Amino acid sequence: MISLPLTIYWGIEEMRKPTGKLNKILSGFLKFMIISGILWVPISFLLAGNLSFTFSEKEIFQGGQLAMRWFWRFSYGIVIGIILTLIIYWLSLLFYKRG
Numbered sequence: 001m002i003s004l005p006l007t008i009y010w011g012i013e014e015m016r017k018p019t020g021k022l023n024k025i026l027s028g029f030l031k032f033m034i035i036s037g038i039l040w041v042p043i044s045f046l047l048a049g050n051l052s053f054t055f056s057e058k059e060i061f062q063g064g065q066l067a068m069r070w071f072w073r074f075s076y077g078i079v080i081g082i083i084l085t086l087i088i089y090w091l092s093l094l095f096y097k098r099g
Contacts, residue, residue, distance in 0.1 A: 001036075001037040001040040001041075001075070001078055001079075002034060002037035002038055002040075004079070004082050005030055005033045005034045005037055005078075005082050006034060006037075008030060008082065008085070008086055009030055009034060014027075014089070015027050015030055015089075020092075022088075022092055022096070023089070023092070026085050026088060026092075029085055030082070030085050033078055033081050033082050036074075036077075036081075037078055040074070040075070040078065043074060044071055044074070044075075046062070047063075047067040047068075047070055047074075048062070048063055048067065048068075048071065049062045049063040049067075050063070053071065055067060055068035055071070
């Protein structure tokens, strides 16, 4: 969960030292995604109640079906957020001319 955002962060200098307004926003969002990726394990543990991240048909929240839905939303949200950040950055390279 943190390898993809860290690869983008260290691979694109503009994400580390943003110069334009859009790149500052993207850099801030990327840093938020890195922190979310780091916190993925503890948050997932709290949702599942175990480190194997398995869920059951329990009626209680922790380890139940509702927690499982939040687990998948959180997991997919991190990945989708990173991919969208990268796509927006690439599109900005196509449409914004550097002066």
